[in-house]
Amino acid sequence: MTDLLYSEEEEALRAAVRDLLTDHCAAAGVVARAESAAPHDLGLWKSLAQSMGLAGLLIPETLGGQGATHREAAVVLEELGRAVAPVPYLTSAVVATEALLDCGDEELLEKLATGRTIGVLAVGLHLGPGAAVPVVRLEDGTLHGELTGVADAAAADVLLVPADDGGLYAVAADAVTRTPRISLDLTRPLATVTLDGAPGRRLGEFGPAVRRALRAAAGLLASEQLGLADWSLTETVRYLKERKQFNRPVGGFQALKHRLAQLWLEVVNLRAAARAAADALATGEDTDITVAVAQAYAAPVAVRAAEEALQLHGGIGMTWEHPVHLYLKRAKAGSLAYGTAGAHREALAELVDLRAP
Amino acid sequence: MSDAGELRDRTREFLAANPPGRTERLDFLRARFDAGLAWVHYPEGLGGLGAPRSLQAVVDAELEAAGAPDNDPRRIGIGLGMAAPTILQYGTEEQRRRLLRPLWTGEEVWCQLFSEPGAGSDLAALGTRAVREGDDWVVDGQKVWTSSAHLARWAILIARTDPGVPKHQGITYFVCDMTDPGVEVRPLRQITGEAEFNEVFLTGVRIPDSRRLGAVGEGWRVAQTTLNNERVAIGGMRLPREGGMIGPVASTWRERPELRTHDLHQRLLKLWVEAEVARFTGERLRQQLAAGQPGPEGAGMKLSFARLNQEISGLEVELRGEEGLLYDEWTMRRPELVDFTGRDAGYRYLRAKGNSIEGGTSEVLLNIVAERVLGLPAEPRTDKDVAWKDLAR
């Protein structure tokens, strides 16, 4: 049976990551950084990826990684979601890493495991497992074309680029032009990547590599969304115990208690679904269905949690100064990332044979 | 003047005498006010003709067909929707004559100094003090979330004039001059990136007693007129089919077949139906209200408006897919108008979040419907009969 709990080691990992984020990723700093020239917190990345060695969780020990599983990566992502941390963990340590594992490219895996190299799969953030991905042209041995909507491209050292010969190519980030786009989610910014005769090294076939990477992304995004939803609930409960109107704490009004109790129920469900997806990715059992279930359920809950948090904070929730908007923007953008809930429901229609009329 | 034909003739005569193409915008608006065609249900001499409210549509249609300029209601929503009906109901003749014309033409913008950091849903708990000194009131306190304060010439203000009585009884309603040196307006940035609202600090602001609206200590009752009108003003605009938030998403759907999915299709159609039904409900409410002031029923319109705006704009971001992940502009600026349906889908989605907070939160409005429309028993209260100064804060 699927293990849906957290092991002692996983709880210890969570505590360590949370400590780091409490000290180095305070909400006010994330709000301030969001609009700066350096939207990614590379200092935090360094602590997380290098000092704590978390960049290599999914990479075998023989290649300098931790040889851990998606279960541990999921715990890290829960904490990063709780802090809306602007680090390229999902994109580099999960998505790019999975693509490289599929290609078996030891050279880059060793680099990514150190955390000193950040890799990004040059596929639009909105594309889910199974979607057709745009490719660049391979001409005279170099790559040409434009790829849009690439998350965290600004932080990348190496981009993994699908080309029209069916290959996935490693391209040095400084060999391409990365044009930042103004993004709804300020903590996971997008860029357009333009290749104008960029040299690349062929890693393998992009088809299976991209599919594997996006499936892991969709499954583990659910854990990030769980962290986000859990923060939204916890912070709102805290605030409403404190906030007084009508000579009493607002959280004492039954209408609000029921709303928060309902949200708690959804977070409980989300936790189970996210754990199931992480475990299925780790064991390889029933993975397609479990990932589709988790991602069909997770995004709407995360969005609702952030929306409820804003609403129940009242006017202060509408301000730039209060962090709730970062969570709302991350949640809403997350609902489009790696396939929408609707797209995952459609995938399930096939997988469990409940086809459209 | 209660006949549509007569009013149409009158509007045409007015247009002949003031041809829109050859009349300065402001001159045109002033002349329209003076001809009683601004808001026909207002009294003669105050921009109206004492006609039924529903006949305004006749005037508007004629003016629109003639390409006449309007008074840019999105810039002056608080004046038109909230200050004006309150001034009409509680103002002295002198106040009405001084204030209503420039309010309607947009020459003077209004804002609403009601909410405070400690008094939002529980507005009656407000602590801004007004103390009588000779013919003036001296006002000290802090207001917050004040939309358009940076543009405003006047504010409607409620302040505490008697801390020794229960909170609903010690409040008085004023018209505050925003150019008074004791008024300090600081921008408050919103989740959209803009600062549409502000913090307003009032320090020794002198308001002549002649700018009081209603009796001393009657401010809570006067404020009810403002708030009931605010809810209708926010939620109850007359719109053509697809006139509100549903418009942009419907156009996107028609123009961009590549974005369509079965899932989104069903959700869009459901929301389209709900938006259309909300339009009928609004029209019906307006017909019921043809005479008189809106009551607590107006809360229903605002509740539907907020929920629909949020769901529709949320769907639109999803529909846009890859583009939904982008935003047009985060730069901090102080906008000239309150815009619910402008800019891109991301802006609309974020701005709509305010619709269920501004003008009374949806939770508070549901309480109003439950208690004042349905007559359900109120929650037990500990704050109604205690002097304001003795309440815990």
Ligand SMILES: Cc1cc2nc3c(=O)[nH]c(=O)nc-3n(C[C@H](O)[C@H](O)[C@H](O)COP(=O)(O)OP(=O)(O)OC[C@H]3O[C@@H](n4cnc5c(N)ncnc54)[C@H](O)[C@@H]3O)c2cc1C
């Ligand atoms: C965009 C925007 C523009 C605004 N413009 C203006 C303006 O121009 N002038 C002005 O004066 N004010 C303005 N406001 C303020 C607005 O009226 C208040 O924010 C609102 O009344 C809520 O007050 P609060 O923010 O203090 O929230 P709180 O009252 O602290 O409420 C917090 C949460 O508790 C809930 N709650 C409170 N009491 C109850 C209850 N009894 N039962 C159930 N739930 C309850 C609320 O619904 C909310 O979700 C604006 C607000 C926004 C967001």
